[in-house]
Amino acid sequence: MPDGDFITLDRVEKVFDVRRKTGFLRSERRRVRAVDSLSFTVARGEMVGYIGPNGAGKSTTIKMLTGILTPSGGRLRVAGIDPSRERTRLAARIGVVFGQRTTLWWDLPLIDSYRLMHRMYRIPDGRYRENLDRCVELLELGDLLDVPVRQLSLGQRMRGDIAAALLHDPEVLYLDEPTIGLDVISKARVREFLRELNAERGTTVLLTTHDLQDIEQLCGRVMVIDHGRLMYDGPLAGLHEVGDSERTLVVDLARELPPIEAAPARVVKVEGPRQWLAFPASESAAPLVARIAAAYPLVDLSVREPDIEAVIAKMLQSMGDTPQPPPEQAEHVVS
């Protein structure tokens, strides 16, 4: 199989029929088109960000890729396997981490969850031990193995969950919000681990996140989905360009000075010796910082990223797509 076709979606659809009671004898039937003629391919070893507004269809796509949901139409393959038909065979080749849920046993020490998975998924002993040792070392889990999962902090639990998803050496890892709620240090540790995993093992990663820095630091490619349709597929810089998004440079000067001149950056706010400069997010901050440092008495500076929702909203706006709920048709029926 060519590498470019490791994950393939060809005009995939997912329609949900939802019934809701609206009165004593009346109910309303709604058809929600969560995924709408979605086509893309992911090559083996790629790390791809999969982003979009709430309700865009991201989780539905991931659930179809794992075989939890069956598509209503179209063709979907992961490593040549039809996920919904051969879910068990596929399970041996994929790993899944949902940031908001844990696959670990709440009351058991972390190591007991891993032992149970070792048996349940029939992971060969050598492979299990090698993968566990590696995860324990890189995710710094050594002191946590005997701690019951419910006593772990969110960041520790997340690292524990990532290790659990990797014990069987999957070729693909689906990550749904892997850094949600984590502090800066835990986020950095998780990202560093994912980078190493991808570089050393060539693990393909599909990452859903609301944190732009996850994408920036991990993904060479980003796909934006809205209303179940693919709206953008390319590098993050290109996404910034399409939406004209801006980053902010916060500069602390040694004293109060007139607004800094450093086009294309422009001063958007001044408070005493601190100035805020907006500049195109598609451009590197380094040359701008170097120019300001050479011409002004600089004490400190930091770069603030736009949030992912703002970037997506601007991109969709620039494409003439106004935010609205996913396509659905409502019909009233008497039940």
Ligand SMILES: Nc1ncnc2c1ncn2[C@@H]1O[C@H](COP(=O)(O)OP(=O)(O)OP(=O)(O)O)[C@@H](O)[C@H]1O
């Ligand atoms: N089991 C279901 N039954 C009915 N409708 C569903 C079901 N699962 C998802 N939907 C609907 O499908 C649409 C897409 O939902 P999905 O969870 O895939 O979005 P998402 O992009 O993951 O959103 P979020 O960022 O909020 O998690 C939404 O309108 C949602 O209400």
